[in-house]
Amino acid sequence: xTDTTTTPPEIGGVGHSVKRVEDARLIEGxxxxxxxxxxxxxxxxxxxxxxxxxxxxxxxxxDAATAVDGVLAVVTGELMAAHGLAWMPTLSxxxxxVLATDxxxxxxxxxxxxxxxxxxxxxxxxxxxxxxxxxxxAITTPQQSLAEGAALIxxxxxxxxxxxxxxxxxxxxxxxxAAFAGADRVVSLTTHYPRSHPSPLExxxxxxxxxxxxxxxxxxxxxQAPHAHRTLFALVAGLPEQNIRIISPDIGGGFGNKVPIxxxxxxxxxxxxxxxxxVKWVETRxxxxxxxxxxxxxxxxxxxxxxxxxxxQAMRVDMLSDQGAFYSDAQPTRYRAxxxxxxxxxxxxxxxxxxxxxxxxxxxxxxVAYRCSFRITEASYLIERLMQTAAxxxxxxxxxxxLRNFIQPEQFPYxxxxxxxxxxxxxxxxLRKALDAAGYDELRAEQAAAxxxxxxxxxxxxxxxxxxxxxxxxxxxxxxxxxxxxxxxxVHPTGKAILKLGVKTQGQGHETTFAQIVAxxxxxxxxxxxxxxxDTDDTPYGLGTYASRSTPVGGAATAMxxxxxxxxxxxxxxxxxxxxxxxxxxxxxxxxxxxSPDQAVSIQDAAFAAYTNLPEGMEYGLEDVTYYNPPNLxxxxxxxxxxxxxxxxxxxxxxxxxxxxxxxxxxxxPMIVEGQIHGGLTEGFAMSSMxxxxxxxxxxxxxxxxxxxxxxxxxxxPRFELxxxxxxxxxxxxxxxxxxxxxxxxxxxxxxxxxVDALAHLGVRxxxxxxxxxxxxxxxxxxxx
Amino acid sequence: MEITININGTxxxxxxxxxxxxxxHIRTGAGLTGTHIGCDTTSCGVCTVLVDGTPVKSCxxxxxxxxxxxxxxxxxxxxADGLHPIQQAFSDEHGLQCGFCTPxxxxxxxxxxxxxxxxxxxxxxxxxxxxxxxCTGYMNIVxxxxxxxxxxxSSNGDG
Numbered sequence: 001x002t003d004t005t006t007t008p009p010e011i012g013g014v015g016h017s018v019k020r021v022e023d024a025r026l027i028e029g030x031x032x033x034x035x036x037x038x039x040x041x042x043x044x045x046x047x048x049x050x051x052x053x054x055x056x057x058x059x060x061x062x063d064a065a066t067a068v069d070g071v072l073a074v075v076t077g078e079l080m081a082a083h084g085l086a087w088m089p090t091l092s093x094x095x096x097x098v099l100a101t102d103x104x105x106x107x108x109x110x111x112x113x114x115x116x117x118x119x120x121x122x123x124x125x126x127x128x129x130x131x132x133x134x135x136x137x138a139i140t141t142p143q144q145s146l147a148e149g150a151a152l153i154x155x156x157x158x159x160x161x162x163x164x165x166x167x168x169x170x171x172x173x174x175x176x177x178a179a180f181a182g183a184d185r186v187v188s189l190t191t192h193y194p195r196s197h198p199s200p201l202e203x204x205x206x207x208x209x210x211x212x213x214x215x216x217x218x219x220x221x222x223x224q225a226p227h228a229h230r231t232l233f234a235l236v237a238g239l240p241e242q243n244i245r246i247i248s249p250d251i252g253g254g255f256g257n258k259v260p261i262x263x264x265x266x267x268x269x270x271x272x273x274x275x276x277x278x279v280k281w282v283e284t285r286x287x288x289x290x291x292x293x294x295x296x297x298x299x300x301x302x303x304x305x306x307x308x309x310x311x312x313q314a315m316r317v318d319m320l321s322d323q324g325a326f327y328s329d330a331q332p333t334r335y336r337a338x339x340x341x342x343x344x345x346x347x348x349x350x351x352x353x354x355x356x357x358x359x360x361x362x363x364x365x366x367x368v369a370y371r372c373s374f375r376i377t378e379a380s381y382l383i384e385r386l387m388q389t390a391a392x393x394x395x396x397x398x399x400x401x402x403l404r405n406f407i408q409p410e411q412f413p414y415x416x417x418x419x420x421x422x423x424x425x426x427x428x429x430x431l432r433k434a435l436d437a438a439g440y441d442e443l444r445a446e447q448a449a450a451x452x453x454x455x456x457x458x459x460x461x462x463x464x465x466x467x468x469x470x471x472x473x474x475x476x477x478x479x480x481x482x483x484x485x486x487x488x489x490x491v492h493p494t495g496k497a498i499l500k501l502g503v504k505t506q507g508q509g510h511e512t513t514f515a516q517i518v519a520x521x522x523x524x525x526x527x528x529x530x531x532x533x534x535d536t537d538d539t540p541y542g543l544g545t546y547a548s549r550s551t552p553v554g555g556a557a558t559a560m561x562x563x564x565x566x567x568x569x570x571x572x573x574x575x576x577x578x579x580x581x582x583x584x585x586x587x588x589x590x591x592x593x594x595x596s597p598d599q600a601v602s603i604q605d606a607a608f609a610a611y612t613n614l615p616e617g618m619e620y621g622l623e624d625v626t627y628y629n630p631p632n633l634x635x636x637x638x639x640x641x642x643x644x645x646x647x648x649x650x651x652x653x654x655x656x657x658x659x660x661x662x663x664x665x666x667x668x669x670p671m672i673v674e675g676q677i678h679g680g681l682t683e684g685f686a687m688s689s690m691x692x693x694x695x696x697x698x699x700x701x702x703x704x705x706x707x708x709x710x711x712x713x714x715x716x717x718p719r720f721e722l723x724x725x726x727x728x729x730x731x732x733x734x735x736x737x738x739x740x741x742x743x744x745x746x747x748x749x750x751x752x753x754x755x756v757d758a759l760a761h762l763g764v765r766x767x768x769x770x771x772x773x774x775x776x777x778x779x780x781x782x783x784x785x
Numbered sequence: 786m787e788i789t790i791n792i793n794g795t796x797x798x799x800x801x802x803x804x805x806x807x808x809x810h811i812r813t814g815a816g817l818t819g820t821h822i823g824c825d826t827t828s829c830g831v832c833t834v835l836v837d838g839t840p841v842k843s844c845x846x847x848x849x850x851x852x853x854x855x856x857x858x859x860x861x862x863x864x865a866d867g868l869h870p871i872q873q874a875f876s877d878e879h880g881l882q883c884g885f886c887t888p889x890x891x892x893x894x895x896x897x898x899x900x901x902x903x904x905x906x907x908x909x910x911x912x913x914x915x916x917x918x919x920c921t922g923y924m925n926i927v928x929x930x931x932x933x934x935x936x937x938x939s940s941n942g943d944g
Contacts, residue, residue, distance in 0.1 A: 019876060019877065019879075020876070020879070022884065023875070023876040023881060023884075024876075026881055026884030026887055027859075027868070027872040027875050027876055027881070027884075027887060027891065028819070028859065028860070028862075028863060028868075028872065029817070029818070029819015029820070029858065029859035029860045029888050030819065031819070031884050031885075033818075033821065033885065035812075035818075035821075035822065036812075036818035119809075120802070120804070120805070199919065200883070200885075200919055201821075201823045201824075201829055201831055201883075201885045201886055201917060201918070201919055202821070202823065202883070202885045203823070250883075250884065251883060252821070252823075252883050252884070252885030253882075253883045253885060253919045253920055255919065282822075284825055285823065285824040285825050285826065285829075286825070506883055507882035507883030507884065507920045508882070509882070671879050672879070674879075675879050675882060675920075675921060675925060676882075678921055678922030678923075678924045678925065679882065679919070679920045679921050679922045680922075681922055682921075682922035682923070683919070705824065705825070705826045705828065706824045706826055706828030706829055706917070707826055707828055711829075711917050711919070713910075713913075713914040713915075713916075713917060713923075714909070714910040714913050714914055714916075714918075714923040714926070714927065715910050715911060715914040717910075717922060717923050719906075719924065720922065720924060
């Protein structure tokens with residue numbers, strides 16, 4: 001492991017595997033998750049959801065529901081409309097129904113809400129709300145949706161005459177087409193990245209407590225972005241922003257699922273306002289899976305133009321995305337297909353052209369960045385699967401093909417064909433190290449011998465590059481809010497500190513790692529620093545935690561504010577040492593005059609002096625706040641090698657080895673980084689092998705519970721072997737790049753490439769995810785194997 | 786109907802609706818919110834408690850079925866001697882991230898090492914295969930349970 005520490009363990013700065021401070025409460029059952037919150041007089045809400053995918057609502061009879069003992073009110077779209085809240089904006093500039101008034105447009109859509117004194121009564125009431133549906137044909141694929149004569153799903157939307165949600169393109173079409181026209185070889189791949197769902201183990205929920213006398217709205221909410229949500233609540237509901245306090249308590253996993261604002265949040269808040277009591281809504285698992293933000297669902301055709309020697313000259317991509325009934329991708333405004341244009345991957349070539357269309361269908365809306373930085377997972381998958389296809393078609397070893405095309409270390413900063421400027425990297429070293437650890441040459445020899453015996457062994461490679469840490473204010477905003485983030489540091493007279501963050505953990509360990517950044521920069525021991533986050537009344541503004549942006553943006557803000565504090569402390573130390581500030585140096589937690597380490601002032605002494613003994617003209621106190629606008633994204637990368645054994649009789653494949661090398665720049669807490677990689681690899685394995693949401697022809701969601709939507713258990717999950725290289729980001733204050741999503745982004749292609757590699761000699765070039773045994777068997781069968 | 790359940794060593798008597806789930810009774814009736822709810826279909830296991838020492842998914846047992854029985858929740862793991870070895874091991878081995886599945890995972894682990902003082906990697910994985918985790922990829926959970934087993938064996942003088 002690379003040692004990047006500069007502080008002793010008792011200070012616990014960057015590079016130490018400090019044990020997590022979060023654990024103390026969580027291992028004793030003292031976490032405070034949303035459903036653990038109980039307020040005096042709190043009521044409970046249950047949602048009535050549409051059982052059908054597409055139907056006109058002719059009427060809603062609430063009499064039987066209202067008659068249930070304990071039911072206080074039934075909220076319908078009509079009531080919400082009377083308050084101007086039947087519709088709300090999405091994060092992609094569309095509008096979404098809060099409670100349906102005209103039509104239901106997907107199975108699971110919110111139609112009414114029952115408010116009761118206990119959750120059982122609310123559920124009883126919801127069962128008895130009688131909705132008169134006039135059935136309409138469901139459109140369940142984007143291809144049907146955009147076909148001539150397809151029924152209009154969004155008939156309420158002004159100016160909408162078809163089911164097209166958006167179009168987007170980037171790159172140089174003419175130069176790309178010219179490169180393709182002159183290419184020695186063209187390889188192509190058409191594949192579907194299926195609809196998946198983040199499904200954190202804690203579903204979404206809210207406790208809305210609106211005081212009708214004071215107007216104060218205290219909203220406890222499973223929110224990955226509490227500040228942004230506060231502003232959106234103010235804009236949508238017209239509440240004064242100073243009276244809205246969003247508290248995001250302990251979150252039981254997010255993975256992008258808890259970024260959007262869902263109808264349940266809005267209805268519960270409106271109900272609390274109207275009734276004058278707190279209202280709790282906790283989503284059921286089925287509600288979570290069938291109605292909240294899904295991920296992926298991209299139909300992609302990618303092509304590479306290559307020389308006979310395997311040098312890539314250009315890339316061309318045409319995509320169609322299934323957006324569901326409302327276009328509600330959580331993504332930067334400027335980019336309609338997220339950051340898909342990172343699809344040029346780790347390779348050096350001059351031309352690319354990408355176009356994408358999105359279609360409305362009778363499915364749940366979403367398009368959230370499921371553990372990825374806005375469509376980067378789809379992009380990484382496409383290029384890495386194309387590399388496998390090209391290797392098989394050209395007869396070049398897939399590792400060798402990558403080595404021939406890599407951006408070289410001396411080319412950084414490197415501008416890609418689609419305009420990203422990659423910050424740093426050493427791709428050949430990373431891939432070679434991963435190959436060596438896997439024993440690549442021996443594996444290829446074994447594969448050849450196995451094929452001779454009729455056994456199927458596959459070796460899959462993926463070398464991904466991510467674009468994370470959105471982002472620079474000149475380019476990145478969500479709903480108009482620039483994607484900056486913040487940190488406030490207060491050092492008390494005894495030298496203990498409180499750090500307040502605009503970002504919000506969902507298990508990433510911010511209370512530990514962000515304290516380590518302050519420890520690194522000031523010398524205050526990490527254990528002396530309390531981290532506060534998730535309460536908008538008590539933390540500075542920020543856009544929240546998703547898209548691997550906490551470390552690149554919030555972590556940078558933390559380092560910068562800590563540097564301001566350290567600099568003031570240095571000036572105070574100079575005063576105490578009767579020396580000039582420019583002569584003062586810091587060693588971990590002590591300031592001393594250069595060349596005289598014996599005469600020192602500790603950071604704690606300087607903190608005390610900040611409130612008791614200041615140099616003339618200096619303001620009292622040792623506090624500051626920083627808002628950080630990153631100069632660029634960061635670009636973590638990795639090399640993954642997967643070895644699988646495929647049973648030719650059944651199509652069942654088993655992962656024999658998974659070697660994962662990640663370079664996320666400087667690692668703040670190696671233990672936590674490795675934990676995140678383990679989790680990400682597991683989600684990548686899940687998507688490649690079992691985890692998908694499908695629909696029947698009537699739009700019924702198949703995958704509405706954990707018996708149909710398969711999440712891997714410990715039994716199926718492979719063991720992982722982790723490696724690292726450390727290439728710091730040159731523009732991040734501590735050189736960190738972010739890591740939470742790398743493994744989810746990079747690993748699906750490695751798993752699929754491994755299975756395809758096992759069958760490549762039979763002529764198999766593609767199996768769509770999830771690579772289910774029956775699909776493998778069919779691929780073998782149709783190849784005549 | 787009136788029931789008495791011994792939860793973490795203390796008798797809790799309550800008048801409950803027959804349809805109330807054990808998990809709701811533990812969380813709302815007894816006020817012990819360390820036991821979580823994740824799926825409604827007995828699939829995710831975050832509601833797992835020990836009933837007479839055996840792991841049970843408390844979303845799939847009625848409160849009245851637990852009448853007269855002993856229930857252990859995460860709040861009952863710690864003793865006067867301090868943390869249970871499984872709690873210490875989960876923290877030491879980084880066996881948790883968001884912490885939502887953790888109480889159940891620790892209880893299943895504790896029950897396993899009561900029966901099997903030195904479980905193999907496969908034995909641990911099989912034992913926790915009714916409990917989902919979305920954060921950790923299970924690697925460190927397995928390590929934590931094995932470390933707890935080793936620590937328990939060592940403190941029992943046979944390790």
